[in-house]
Amino acid sequence: MPSVQLFATCLGDLMFPDAVADAEELLRAAGFEVVFPRGQVCCGQPAFNSGHRAAARRVVRTFERAFSRDLPVVTPSGSCAAMLHEYGVWELSAFLDAHDVELPQRNAGRRVAYHDSCHMSRELGIVEPPRRLLERSGATIVPLPRPDLCCGFGGTFCVRQPEVSLAMADEKLAGAAGVDALVTSDPGCLLNLRGRSEHTGGVPVVHLASALARGVG
Amino acid sequence: MRPASFRAVAREKVPDTHLQGALDVATARLRDGRLAAWAALDDVEELRTRAHEAKTRVVDDLDGAVARFRASAEARGVHTFLARDAAEANAYVAEVCARRGAKLVAKSKSMVTEELGLNDVLETAGMRVVETDLGEYILQLAGEHPVHIIAPAIEKTAGEIATLLGEESTELEALTAAARRQLRDTFLTADVGITGANFGVCDTGSICLVTNEGNGRLVSSLPRMHVVLMGMERLVETLDDLSVMLRLLARSATGQKLSTYTTVITGPRREGEQDGPEEMHVVILDNGRSRLVGGRYREMLACIRCGACLNVCPVYRKTGGAAYSDVYCGPMGAVLVPLLAGLERSCELPHASSLCGACVEACPVKIPLEKLLLELRRDLVEQRVASRTERILFTLWSLAWSSALGYRLSTALARVVPQRAFGIWTAERTLPPLGRRYRDRR
Numbered sequence: 252m253p254s255v256q257l258f259a260t261c262l263g264d265l266m267f268p269d270a271v272a273d274a275e276e277l278l279r280a281a282g283f284e285v286v287f288p289r290g291q292v293c294c295g296q297p298a299f300n301s302g303h304r305a306a307a308r309r310v311v312r313t314f315e316r317a318f319s320r321d322l323p324v325v326t327p328s329g330s331c332a333a334m335l336h337e338y339g340v341w342e343l344s345a346f347l348d349a350h351d352v353e354l355p356q357r358n359a360g361r362r363v364a365y366h367d368s369c370h371m372s373r374e375l376g377i378v379e380p381p382r383r384l385l386e387r388s389g390a391t392i393v394p395l396p397r398p399d400l401c402c403g404f405g406g407t408f409c410v411r412q413p414e415v416s417l418a419m420a421d422e423k424l425a426g427a428a429g430v431d432a433l434v435t436s437d438p439g440c441l442l443n444l445r446g447r448s449e450h451t452g453g454v455p456v457v458h459l460a461s462a463l464a465r466g467v468g
Numbered sequence: 469m470r471p472a473s474f475r476a477v478a479r480e481k482v483p484d485t486h487l488q489g490a491l492d493v494a495t496a497r498l499r500d501g502r503l504a505a506w507a508a509l510d511d512v513e514e515l516r517t518r519a520h521e522a523k524t525r526v527v528d529d530l531d532g533a534v535a536r537f538r539a540s541a542e543a544r545g546v547h548t549f550l551a552r553d554a555a556e557a558n559a560y561v562a563e564v565c566a567r568r569g570a571k572l573v574a575k576s577k578s579m580v581t582e583e584l585g586l587n588d589v590l591e592t593a594g595m596r597v598v599e600t601d602l603g604e605y606i607l608q609l610a611g612e613h614p615v616h617i618i619a620p621a622i623e624k625t626a627g628e629i630a631t632l633l634g635e636e637s638t639e640l641e642a643l644t645a646a647a648r649r650q651l652r653d654t655f656l657t658a659d660v661g662i663t664g665a666n667f668g669v670c671d672t673g674s675i676c677l678v679t680n681e682g683n684g685r686l687v688s689s690l691p692r693m694h695v696v697l698m699g700m701e702r703l704v705e706t707l708d709d710l711s712v713m714l715r716l717l718a719r720s721a722t723g724q725k726l727s728t729y730t731t732v733i734t735g736p737r738r739e740g741e742q743d744g745p746e747e748m749h750v751v752i753l754d755n756g757r758s759r760l761v762g763g764r765y766r767e768m769l770a771c772i773r774c775g776a777c778l779n780v781c782p783v784y785r786k787t788g789g790a791a792y793s794d795v796y797c798g799p800m801g802a803v804l805v806p807l808l809a810g811l812e813r814s815c816e817l818p819h820a821s822s823l824c825g826a827c828v829e830a831c832p833v834k835i836p837l838e839k840l841l842l843e844l845r846r847d848l849v850e851q852r853v854a855s856r857t858e859r860i861l862f863t864l865w866s867l868a869w870s871s872a873l874g875y876r877l878s879t880a881l882a883r884v885v886p887q888r889a890f891g892i893w894t895a896e897r898t899l900p901p902l903g904r905r906y907r908d909r910r
Contacts, residue, residue: 259906261869265879268906287910292875298862300823302845302854306866313870369824401782405822410892412475412820414482415786417896419822446897 254284256318258326258340261293262438270438270458274327274343277464281352290317296334300406314338327460329371329437342371344436344459348380357466359389364427364454366444368437369401381436381459388463396426402435404443420447424454432457432467471793474816478787487623491785494622499779501723502830509719519716520834522709523770526670526701530761530769533670533703534752540673544735547749550700557751558589561662561695564749568693570595570659576677576684577601578664579773580697580753582614582795583808586662597662598654600683602647606632615789615797617775618721623788651683661687661745665698666772667713668750671706674734675750678717678727685731694736694745700752701769713772720774720832756808764843765807770833771800777827777837783820792817799827803840811844815853818844879905 255278263271278285295311298304314335318324324340326332332342341349363385371377382392403409403419410416420443427433433448435441436459445456457467481487506512526533538548547564551557565573573595575581587597587608599608603621607614609632614620621629626638633646663684665675675696677684688694704710710732718724737744760766778784778798789797794805794814802817811818818841827837848854849862868878883903890899 261875264906265882265902266900268904268909271906272909287907289907290872292869292872295866298866300842300845301858301862302818302842302847302849303859303862303866304846304849306862309866309870313872313875317872369822369826373825373829399780399826400785401822401824401826403782403822405824408819408822411816412478412783413892413896414475414479415783416822418482418786419782420897442900443897446893446899449898450896 252282252284254286254322255346256286256288256322256324258291258294258314258318258324258328258331258335259287260326260328260331260438262442263327266442267438267458270327270441270460273458273464274325274460277343277347277352277460278325281347281350286322288317288319292317294331294334296331297406299334311335327436327438327458329368329375329377330439333370333374336374342375342377342436344381344384345375345377347463348383354384354388354463356389357464358385358462361390361431361467362393363390363462363467364393364395364430364433365398366395366402366423366427366433366435366440367398368435368440371436377436381434384459384463385434388466390462390467393427393430395423397422402440402444404439406439409443416443417447420444421451424448424451427454430454432462434459434462434467471813474787474791474793474820477791477793481787481791486625487788488786490623490625491788494616494619495779495785498618498722498775499830502720502776502779503723505719505723505725509715515712515716516832516834518712519772519832520770522704522712523772523833524767525705525709526703527761527766527769530700530758533705534700536670536705537668537673537703538752540669540671541735541750542673544673545738545748546673546735547747548752549749550752550754552754554584554753554755557584557697557753557755558586560751561586561697561749562589562593564693564695565590565595565660566593568659568747570693572654572658573597573660573662574654574658574687574691575599575604575662576664576679576687577604577620578662578697579614579617579795580664580699581662583755584697584753586697598651598658600651600654600681600687601679602644602681605647605651609633614795616778617773617796617798617800619775655683655686655690658687658691660693660695661689661691662695662697663688665696665702665750666717667710668698668703668752669705669707669710669732670703672734674707674732676710676714677729677731677733678714679731680722680724680728682729685729688731688733689744692745693747694733694749696748696750698750698752700754700757701771716832717772717774720772720776720830760807765803765840767835768800768803768807768840770835771804772833773800774832776830776832780826780830781821782824782826783822787820791820799837799841800835803837803844806844811847811851811853815848818848876907
């Protein structure tokens with residue numbers, strides 16, 4: 252059985268363990284043995300994006316030490332995959348799509364909106380794979396009015412400019428009103444959008460891995 | 469004086485539903501226009517690359533380009549002046565205007581003159597200065613400054629504009645007719661015309677003006693003296709390079725193939741010619757630009773001020789231009805202002821972005837704005853402009869997270885931190901329960 256290494260990411264590990272477990276489940280169901288390197292921590296992006304290069308280097312070294320270069324690395328996070336682009340890290344949906352995995356019809360009859368995370372769509376160019384997977388799981392995709400707009404997370408941006416960040420999240424959520432779930436492939440966007448949506452009583456916001464493994468709603 | 473904080477202005481602008489509506493409509497229209505115009509080109513990527521290369525050739529040899537431009541322009545009878553800073557530029561313009569005994573100065577839109585604060589200087593010297601670009605004229609009547617590069621009065625409603633123009637009707641045609649009537653005399657009686665320059669051409673010493681209202685053409689040809697203010701990086705080497713830029717500028721700014729008026733001016737009136745000014749000056753402004761040559765930020769000098777990055781920026785869409793506290797705003801402003809005015813003065817701007825990268829996609833000359841914002845953030849840290857607390861926190865964090873053991877211990881501690889410690893987050897959003905790490909299940 253082919254093996255893959257799973258990179259949970261710090262946000263996945265700490266905030267969304269269920270989504271990481273769902274990612275693992277999807278990979279297993281697709282016929283992969285999933286290795287979880289115990290030395291993994293974080294890709295260093297929080298520090299890098301805030302300009303703290305030395306701190307970022309210190310943290311990304313944990314990634315270099317923990318992961319083997321000989322097995323593919325898969326992560327349920329678009330922005331961490333973009334940060335680790337030079338290490339050839341796979342974003343989950345791109346990996347599953349490239350391997351033509353079969354998916355159970357967990358979302359038959361469901362209407363979902365998909366939120367593109369910025370780094371995943373713009374830096375890695377991964378736009379269609381998550382949509383194809385959702386459709387393969389039976390979902391109908393409802394287009395968002397402005398899929399190009401950021402959700403307002405932006406790492407420390409959301410606490411440095413909270414008013415603007417919230418307005419961006421609210422606009423994104425308003426555009427998804429009425430769907431069964433708003434799905435995203437990035438724990439950062441998920442933290443922001445689900446946190447805001449739960450606070451305001453908006454639509455459920457779900458990680459792609461959970462949407463595919465367990466279905467929405 | 470330290471400018472108002474970005475966050476303080478943003479906090480006022482975000483709940484302003486009128487402003488939000490105006491920004492939404494205007495930025496979407498300009499963005500959609502650009503996307504349609506780009507899509508209609510055979511190969512926009514190739515054109516963007518050629519434009520990037522044409523600007524890079526100039527920027528990499530900026531001193532040489534400026535010298536070539538000056539020599540060509542002077543051979544055509546233009547007086548040129550290289551101003552190191554705003555004070556030198558303003559003093560030069562005030563002096564040449566005073567020498568003509570100028571009382572009335574007509575201006576077409578120029579971001580550089582906004583950067584210089586030229587109007588105030590000329591008014592202090594006793595001259596009357598009238599902006600003739602419709603948007604700028606409205607702002608001058610309101611006593612305000614531009615909040616968008618291309619559409620300076622983007623945030624004003626027709627009702628507000630009617631009041632400023634003293635009109636009862638809020639019909640657009642009535643408003644433009646009123647402005648035209650009010651400005652007509654200015655064009656005919658101004659002693660001096662002041663314009664910016666969208667491009668200067670080194671080979672020919674020409675300057676190129678791109679406008680939609682024709683006011684640039686009137687201001688540069690009717691008064692007896694024409695003064696041009698141009699940032700030193702606005703040069704291209706040849707007319708061929710100019711044509712590459714012109715194919716992109718209007719398409720990227722407004723979605724037009726060409727603006728209504730594209731004017732190339734090469735020197736003042738020559739013998740036997742019927743019109744044009746008797747005397748022409750081009751003031752070439754450095755004001756911090758030459759510092760960027762050869763450095764990590766040199767690509768910013770390729771900016772053609774089309775405003776495309778503003779129209780796609782999710783942050784600008786919410787705050788408008790005022791939050792940037794400068795003549796330049798949006799993503800290009802967030803990069804350029806700290807570079808020209810100093811990081812210390814504008815330390816919030818590199819962080820006034822969610823790093824979404826929409827601006828990079830929209831930039832016709834392929835300036836890597838996101839990368840430049842990251843470089844500025846790095847400089848904030850390495851030049852110790854970022855707060856000591858922030859630097860200590862990131863260092864401690866990185867030391868803790870430099871091993872899996874440190875990560876496990878530090879995140880175990882997070883379980884006992886009370887939720888209210890995350891108040892800045894939990895005031896407006898929920899936070900998932902901490903302490904259920906995925907790795908503990910394996």
